[in-house]
Amino acid sequence: MVWALFHASGIHATIAGVVLAFTVPVSGRGGTQLAETFEHRFRPLSTGIAVPIFAFFAAGVAVGGESRFPFDPIAIGVMVGLVxxxxxxxxxxxxxxTRWTRAELDPAVRWRELIGVGTLAxxxxTVSLLVTDLSFDHPADADTARLAVMVASIVAVAVAAAFLVRPRRG
Known part of the structure; x- marks a missing residue:
């Protein structure tokens, strides 16, 4: 309901999520960490159902649209930038x-793992699709960029898995 009201008011609907996040109390009765309890309880619902559905609907790629994916410079730029x-x-x-300041990596962190986490970025x-909506006026350009974001995200997960998944040694 909040999303619909924000959308109808002309404010970008993603701001509704930020505003709602501020309404979650940090601690409850008896000192329980309510925010942590909510996070633990709703994480499977959020990551397994809500986020994929949001990504699907937020992408807004028109079926049968004018996308010039994958060889358009927009698509190549988006995919190379993300992956x-x-x-x-x-x-x-x-x-x-780590080279020129006193900052240090934890000895348990390997550069391979750091690159894998960087690839997961x-x-x-969410942000890439928002930037796409704000950047492109022509529907074909927007469709191309949206599709490139979705494909690049899948490729980024696969590349990150190659860096992060360790084979079991038997």
Missing amino acids: VGKPIGISLVTWIL GVGF
Whole structure:
């Protein structure tokens, strides 16, 4: 209901989620950590059902639309940015900080794992789709970018898995 009211008012509907997050009390009666209880209780529902449904509907790629995916420069730029740019940027900044400041990585963290987590940052549904909506006026360009975000997110998960999943040694 809040989403619909925000949308009808002309305010971007994603702001509704941010506003609702501020209404969740941090602690309940008897000192229980209510926010933590909510998070534990609703995480499976959120990550398993709500987020994929949101991503599907938020993407808004028109079936039979005018997308020029995958060889359009927009699609290539989006995919390279999410799958290659994110891990390079995160890894490079981390390396610079650990090299030229007093910051240190925990000894248990391997660079392979850091690159894998950086690659997971390429899963860009929410912000990437929001930027797409704000960036492209032409429907074909927007459809191309939305499809590229979805494909890049799937590729980013696969690449991250290659970095993060360790084979069992028997």
